[in-house]
Amino acid sequence: MKLSQRVSQVQPSATLSINAKAKALRAQGKKVISFGVGEPDFDTPHHIGQAAIQAVQRGQTRYTAVQGIPELKEAIIDVVRADYGLDYSPEEVLVSCGGKHSLYNLFQAVLDPGDQVIIPAPYWVSYPDMVRLAGAEPVIVDCPMSTSFKLEPQALREAITERTRMLILNSPSNPTGVHYTPEELRGLAQVLLDHEQVVIVSDDIYYRLLYKGAQWANMAMVEPRLKDRTFIVNGVSKTYAMTGWRIGYLLGDADVIKAAGKIQSQSTSNPCSVAQWAAVAALRGSQEDVQTMRQAFARRREYVMERLGRLPGVTCPDPNGAFYVFPNVSAYYGKKAGERSIQGSLDLSDYLMEEAHLAVVPGAAFGEDRCIRLSFALSMEELEEGFDRLEKALGRLS
Ligand SMILES: Cc1ncc(COP(=O)(O)O)c(C=O)c1O
Known part of the structure; x- marks a missing residue:
């Protein structure tokens, strides 16, 4: 075949x-x-499982709004306001079937053949292939061990061309576990401010798993002028031990969110209704x-x-x-x-x-x-x- x-x-x-x-x-x-x-x-913590059981018992088992139930969007907005200090409206949030699906929808919505996507290496295995599936070209930038495998401003500047459409940052990182400090992000932001065509993907899926008092931030937090072209990817998988439930989310520019939602509407439709209610309990409930x-x-x-x-x-x-x-x-x-x-x-x-x-x-x-x-x-x-x-x-x- x-x-x-x-x-x-x-x-x-x-x-x-x-x-x-x-x-x-x-x-x-x-x-x-x-x-x-x-x-x-x-x-998965007990109270989250209980919330899912109750959702089934209440009959919350039908199609939901493609972009996610309003209750979950509101919970995401509140968590992001508390943890990031950033404000988003419901039109700027798309709930999908895991952070991976959020990335996939985003790439499909903004990338075209010929576009380049800068991926600092070492990188999470799925980025280059998801970029290729969107018809674009991954540009791998090797980061040295001397910087704990983090992208430096000079390397970013050298990698950007007229065709660069996107930069993917993942902090803390899979596979290295290292994170970017706010100062390091500010250094990269200086370069990005000179290149308006580049959107930034901030894959924050591990942001709650930090040790030794590490100070975490992302690009939209350190440089408000970049917030409009930063897309935040996050989800409940890693933080709440909910990998099988498949709930992730994307935050960013409303037009892009609408476009990514259109892709979702013609592929998976809404993420699982019961899992969405479980995610509400995860985000709103005890964080113990x-x-x-x-x-x-x-x-x-x-x-x-x-x-x-x-x-x-x-x-x-x-x-x-x-x-x-x-x-x-x-x-x-x-x-x-x-x-x-x-x-x-x-x-x-x-x-x-x-x-x-x-x-x-x-x-x-x-x-x-x-x-x-x-x-x-x-x-x-x-x-x-x-x-x-x-x-x-x-x-x-x-
Ligand atoms: C860096 C990174 N981003 C995104 C994901 C996607 O997680 P999920 O689709 O379970 O939300 C993973 C999962 O391994 C990951 O390691």
Whole structure:
């Protein structure tokens, strides 16, 4: 069967093949520890589940407004006012089936063939492919480890051309866990003010998962003159352990929101009605569970950094957010274990999976082959065992 040109430009997800291998090993009865997970290991807080049950019992099970129920839009507006200090009207909010869907709708609404989108690397795996699906061209800007993999103003200036239509920023970052300080954002804002055609996507999906008193901001907050062309992407997945519920949202210019809503109206229609009511409870209800989860992640982060610090030749930017670390393991490239030679992050990931039954995501999937991504959304016991295995497996390479 002939496939479309569009789909042939899209890469299959690297994490899927890791998961498939992990599954195959588990089916053989092996205990695989997965550092590959991209979601909290906690259950959705009880009161949120209860709100969904009540929504079903009240019969809130029919189509809703395509752009989301007014109650959820209002809750989002209130949270954004409280957390960001920014005001939005309901016409500037679109609720979708996860932050990923929000990004997809936005790209479809504003990008054309020939447009360029600047994506600082390392980047979240889905950005380049979603940009390609919109017919535009991803322009990957490699960010050095010396800046903790963050984009610097000079690099941004050099990457912008007449065709640049969009810049994607993700802070705290998947895969590095690092975040941009308000000063760093102001530096980038100075460059963006000179280029009116560039819209900014601020993927804030991990903004509530911050550690060590890190001060968070986004572009619209630090530079009010850029608010009109900044699009905020957020959602309940990571903050409230609600990855399966599929509720994300997009805030920004009303015309673009309307256009993105039109795309949504001809694809998914409204996000799940019950999940929307659960999201209202998440945003409006007690935030105690969020605090408990954040504290658990903070303790695990400390442990993970301590264990990484003990691995010879491994360096790692200190992450202040999300639940990932992105260590540079390239000191092990060129080494061997028996007949197996490790030439890059894909080889190392295969080796760890096959020899240590440890799933990690190769840095190549995020545009940085020197690193691997480890998630610490695992229990302390699993983290301990995982690091014991990692230490031993790396120690066997010579
Ligand atoms: C950087 C980043 N943005 C967006 C998302 C999308 O999350 P969701 O679609 O579950 O809201 C993810 C999920 O892994 C992510 O890591």
